[in-house]
Each structure stands twice: as structure tokens, then as C-alpha cells.
Amino acid sequence: MAEKVYSQTVTSTGAGRDGHVKGDGGIDFDVTAPKGDGVNPESLLAAAWAACFNGALQKTMGEAGVDVEKHTPTVDAEVTLNTVESGFRLSGKITARFANAGELDNAQELVDKADAFCPFSKALRGDIDIEAVAE
Structure with a gap:
């Protein structure tokens, strides 16, 4: 339990x-x-997902021996409301950018591990179409 x-x-x-x-x-x-101004459910979910994922990513980086201060990540979460035959469906994308990214050869591996660890990514997987990428 x-x-x-x-x-x-x-x-x-x-x-x-x-x-x-x-x-x-x-x-x-x-x-x-969701009309572009003000806070809506999609922006709330995106904010929560971005914050949680950034924490998971920094934990993953530390465990991998990556200098988090040197390669400080910035995480964007995009949550989109789509129309489908049955009504509406969410989709999402996480994008992680790293400081001094040219010196980091395992960025996508770090993002993949953070995606597997992040509670929000886990919760969203299967219920909405999500993607996690490093840039």
C-alpha cells in the first residue's frame, strides 16, 4: 500500500x-x-507538471553525477485541449533545456529517466498523450 x-x-x-x-x-x-488570457485548468496542469518534472530532472541529474548548477535545466510543459469524436482530450509535451547543453551528451537519457520518475508524468501517461524531449 x-x-x-x-x-x-x-x-x-x-x-x-x-x-x-x-x-x-x-x-x-x-x-x-481557455481563451488565451487568465488561468485555466490547462495552465494549472502545465504549471504543476513543469515544476514536478524539473525537480525530478534535477534529482536524476544529481544521481547521474551531472553538475546541476553548470547544466541548470529549464522545463516547459505544454498542455493542449483537443477536440475528438467523444468530446475533448488533452495532449502534452515536456521540453527540457540545459545550460551548457553542448557539453552534455546524455540529455535525452536524463529526460527519459526523469519522465519515468516524475509523479505527474506517471499520472498523465495513458490518460493523455504525452511526450518528453530534451533540447
Whole structure:
């Protein structure tokens, strides 16, 4: 059985995508439908995934003996809402960029290991189409 490390509850009120979310840890703001301005569910998922993946990547780098300060990663998470025959489906892409990338010959291997370790990548795998790449 899994041992709980942390749990977060966030409550949505109002009209869902045009409503409000509030929870522990500073989450307390309006959300909007995905129209390019404001916070929406896709931007929240992208922010959470990017932060979690960056932590997993830095852990993976450290375990591989890579100097994290010299090759500091920056992680972008893109979450896209797509229409499909049954309604909607999410897709996603993680892109990791490394400082001094020319001196790092195992970037994709590090990204692949971080993708296998990251709890958000694990949760999303199978339920949405995801991709993890190094640049």
C-alpha cells in the first residue's frame, strides 16, 4: 500500500472553467475558459507538471553525477485541449533545456529517466498523450 507523503485539496466553485478555485498553500483565484488570457485548468496542469518534472530532472541529474548548477535545466510543459469524436482530450509535451547543453551528451537519457520518475508524468501517461524531449 502507498504511504501518503502529501495531499492537497482544491475546491472549484462558480461555473467551473469560468469560476474560482481555492485550496491550501496559496491557491485562491479565478479561472477562465481557455481563451488565451487568465488561468485555466490547462495552465494549472502545465504549471504543476513543469515544476514536478524539473525537480525530478534535477534529482536524476544529481544521481547521474551531472553538475546541476553548470547544466541548470529549464522545463516547459505544454498542455493542449483537443477536440475528438467523444468530446475533448488533452495532449502534452515536456521540453527540457540545459545550460551548457553542448557539453552534455546524455540529455535525452536524463529526460527519459526523469519522465519515468516524475509523479505527474506517471499520472498523465495513458490518460493523455504525452511526450518528453530534451533540447
